[in-house]
Amino acid sequence: MSRFFSKKYSSLVPYTPGEQPKDMQYIKLNTNESPFPPSEKAIKAAGEMAKTLQLYSDPECRVLAEKLAEALGVDYSEVLCTNGSDEILNFAFMAYCDDDHPAAFADITYGFYTVFAQINNVPYIEIPLKDDFTIDANDYIGINKTIFIANPNAPTGIALSREKIEEIIKSNPNNIVVIDEAYVDFGGESCVPLIKKYDNLIVTGTFSKSRSMAGARLGFGVASAKLIQDMNTIKYSTNPYNINRMTMAAGVGALEDKEYFENNCKYIIETRKYTVEKLTELGFETLPSSTNFVFTKHPTVSGQKIYEELKSAGILVRHFTKEKICQYNRITIGTKEQMDALLSKLSEIVK
Numbered sequence: 001m002s003r004f005f006s007k008k009y010s011s012l013v014p015y016t017p018g019e020q021p022k023d024m025q026y027i028k029l030n031t032n033e034s035p036f037p038p039s040e041k042a043i044k045a046a047g048e049m050a051k052t053l054q055l056y057s058d059p060e061c062r063v064l065a066e067k068l069a070e071a072l073g074v075d076y077s078e079v080l081c082t083n084g085s086d087e088i089l090n091f092a093f094m095a096y097c098d099d100d101h102p103a104a105f106a107d108i109t110y111g112f113y114t115v116f117a118q119i120n121n122v123p124y125i126e127i128p129l130k131d132d133f134t135i136d137a138n139d140y141i142g143i144n145k146t147i148f149i150a151n152p153n154a155p156t157g158i159a160l161s162r163e164k165i166e167e168i169i170k171s172n173p174n175n176i177v178v179i180d181e182a183y184v185d186f187g188g189e190s191c192v193p194l195i196k197k198y199d200n201l202i203v204t205g206t207f208s209k210s211r212s213m214a215g216a217r218l219g220f221g222v223a224s225a226k227l228i229q230d231m232n233t234i235k236y237s238t239n240p241y242n243i244n245r246m247t248m249a250a251g252v253g254a255l256e257d258k259e260y261f262e263n264n265c266k267y268i269i270e271t272r273k274y275t276v277e278k279l280t281e282l283g284f285e286t287l288p289s290s291t292n293f294v295f296t297k298h299p300t301v302s303g304q305k306i307y308e309e310l311k312s313a314g315i316l317v318r319h320f321t322k323e324k325i326c327q328y329n330r331i332t333i334g335t336k337e338q339m340d341a342l343l344s345k346l347s348e349i350v351k
């Protein structure tokens, strides 16, 4: 830290992204990316748009937001596109959390929530998951805090029903509830339809996983027009051109290729089922996943050892050191061939 760094950030612990080592070619199953390239329509549209990069992007993101609103069954005024869903999550922390509205989220969930709380100087509480790693909706009933729930949750992969989420939203009418649906397309139940019914709900989503566009940085929020207006105030006060022209074009292209999107999601869900069955045969215990990853542990070989041995064999998975989950590894579902390479190595490791 330099002597110039503001005191207000001196104790900030930044988010640690999944490692991206360059020392060799890895089978990368550590950051929940898609194993497939973006849709051809997205690639082509982005390439065309590259020819006009001398111009700023549309700050209203009009064409993309309209297309997205149509796909989600909401109005254009109820959508805000952002630079990855990380950006809309940060906007929500900035707009709806303060000393009177502390943040609340699970103790085991997306690691960025604590960082957003810290950088925005917002008090927060972490609510323990149940022993089976599920969220107990009762813990969130009428808690009078700004609630963040990843649904399905990460890194557990476990989904909560829309019915349970609705109970939480209903019981906190004077607080914002943010449902982070980064992984919803792989088997979760989206809460987007509920935004018409509840003015305190924000649903966030991303093109990073199911639409194979992690590197383009495209996310979005869906909420009542008033909430979108609030978050636009934050956006226009930080980065009005938050989505670049190529990403906007790629986003439109991706939305126009529904078939590719649906086939890829179907492939991942089938490959997940296959992977879980094979893991079970090897003695692994895997949490029920509704995402493009599995969270799994072996009864006798430690999570750390499995992570290290896989890495030295050229396979990267994500290991967390937090005590409650350090026996586990989070493994992204890739192609069937990648999963077979993983399973074959795992069978050697646990022998």
Ligand code: PMP
Pocket (backbone or CB within 6 Å): 083, 084, 085, 086, 087, 110, 150, 153, 154, 180, 182, 205, 206, 207, 208, 214, 217, 218, 219
């Ligand atoms: N939410 C969750 C639960 C995630 O795992 C991620 C991916 N790291 C994100 C949000 C953010 O994804 P992105 O910014 O790529 O949309």
